[in-house]
Amino acid sequence: MSETILVTGGCGFIGSNFVHRWRREHPADRVIVLDKLTYAADPGQLQGLEEVELVRGDIQNRELVVHLLERAGVRKLVHFAAESHVDNSISGPAAFVQTNLVGTFQLLEAARQVWAGDPGCRFLHVSTDEVYGALGATGKFSETMAYAPNSPYSATKAGSDHLVRSYFHTFGLPTVTTNCSNNYGPRQHREKLIPLAITRMAGNQPIPVYGDGQQVRDWLFVEDHCAAVETTVTLGVPGETYCIGGDNEWKNLDLLNLLCDLVDEALGRPQGTSRALQTFVTDRAGHDRRYAIDAAKIQRELGWAPRVDFRSGLEKTVSWYLQDAPK
Ligand SMILES: NC(=O)c1ccc[n+]([C@@H]2O[C@H](COP(=O)([O-])OP(=O)(O)OC[C@H]3O[C@@H](n4cnc5c(N)ncnc54)[C@H](O)[C@@H]3O)[C@@H](O)[C@H]2O)c1
Numbered sequence: 001m002s003e004t005i006l007v008t009g010g011c012g013f014i015g016s017n018f019v020h021r022w023r024r025e026h027p028a029d030r031v032i033v034l035d036k037l038t039y040a041a042d043p044g045q046l047q048g049l050e051e052v053e054l055v056r057g058d059i060q061n062r063e064l065v066v067h068l069l070e071r072a073g074v075r076k077l078v079h080f081a082a083e084s085h086v087d088n089s090i091s092g093p094a095a096f097v098q099t100n101l102v103g104t105f106q107l108l109e110a111a112r113q114v115w116a117g118d119p120g121c122r123f124l125h126v127s128t129d130e131v132y133g134a135l136g137a138t139g140k141f142s143e144t145m146a147y148a149p150n151s152p153y154s155a156t157k158a159g160s161d162h163l164v165r166s167y168f169h170t171f172g173l174p175t176v177t178t179n180c181s182n183n184y185g186p187r188q189h190r191e192k193l194i195p196l197a198i199t200r201m202a203g204n205q206p207i208p209v210y211g212d213g214q215q216v217r218d219w220l221f222v223e224d225h226c227a228a229v230e231t232t233v234t235l236g237v238p239g240e241t242y243c244i245g246g247d248n249e250w251k252n253l254d255l256l257n258l259l260c261d262l263v264d265e266a267l268g269r270p271q272g273t274s275r276a277l278q279t280f281v282t283d284r285a286g287h288d289r290r291y292a293i294d295a296a297k298i299q300r301e302l303g304w305a306p307r308v309d310f311r312s313g314l315e316k317t318v319s320w321y322l323q324d325a326p327k
Pocket residue numbers: 008009010011012013014015034035036037038039040041042057058059060079080081082083084085099103126127128129157179180181182183184188189
């Protein structure tokens with residue numbers, strides 16, 4: 001049966017990859033994207049998807065969200081829209097409080113008003129593993145861990161997760177939350193680590209390495225994350241949260257070294273050219289040391305597993321930034 005899905009933040013990195021995937025996998029469905037088109041957005045990300053309706057607007061505008069949910073009979077809402085860059089949350093946290101916290105609150109209120117207790121609807125809240133804080137040398141984040149956010153970004157995401165949880169428990173709104181590790185892949189803004197590094201390498205410019213470069217992140221190809229979001233909005237149990245990760249831990253410096261070699265290979269230049277551009281810079285304030293995800297629950301209960309191995313995912317990413325990405 002075809003239906004209408006509302007995707008917030010669908011002109012950003014993960015949201016746009018998700019919209020492409022949903023159109024491919026559910027061609028009969030109607031897709032509405034609600035996006036404020038901040039600096040992080042690019043409506044060109046939806047090129048080739050003329051049938052997708054793009055509404056420029058703020059998730060804080062409850063009346064607009066109510067109108068969209070009612071007009072199209074939306075029963076699935078996938079919420080990606082956020083201020084997402086940790087560095088920006090340190091220099092200017094206010095926008096993070098507005099969009100991530102107040103915006104999520106307004107979306108929840110709109111869904112509560114329009115869906116009025118209909119258990120067949122789904123509010124899928126896309127969140128991050130950063131809400132759990134930082135790990136030591138061992139252990140992994142899982143759904144039962146206590147929240148301990150360290151940056152204004154992760155604090156506002158943590159707050160929004162709590163609001164979503166409360167709307168399930170208090171009002172019976174059928175919400176599902178996902179907490180995912182670091183994504184990489186095509187269509188990510190060039191401010192983020194991997195696209196920034198590729199861009200600098202291609203332009204023979206210094207590549208900043210924060211601190212000692214020994215911070216560990218668990219990297220997941222964006223298409224695998226989108227498949228997990230598709231799985232959870234379809235099969236996820238209301239009130240539940242699911243941790244999503246690639247079981248793919250890399251120290252930032254090791255990742256940059258691999259990326260340097262792949263870019264040199266792609267550009268047909270001597271190995272070592274890009275590595276010579278690495279420049280150590282002062283570490284980010286409050287920089288979490290290690291993130292890693294235990295994704296056993298979503299694998300066991302919903303049958304999702306990552307498919308793309310890191311090297312081939314990185315090769316696809318390098319090729320997209322060097323050849324296909326808007327300059
Ligand atoms: N990128 C990652 O590695 C990662 C990992 C785990 C979870 N997440 C979460 O996934 C979601 C998407 O992340 P991303 O990397 O694609 O972000 P992004 O910054 O690339 O895109 C965010 C999108 O949201 C839109 N937006 C921002 N404020 C808005 C508002 N007030 N109203 C409507 N639209 C607004 C922007 O215009 C942009 O299109 C976020 O909620 C983020 O917390 C990201």
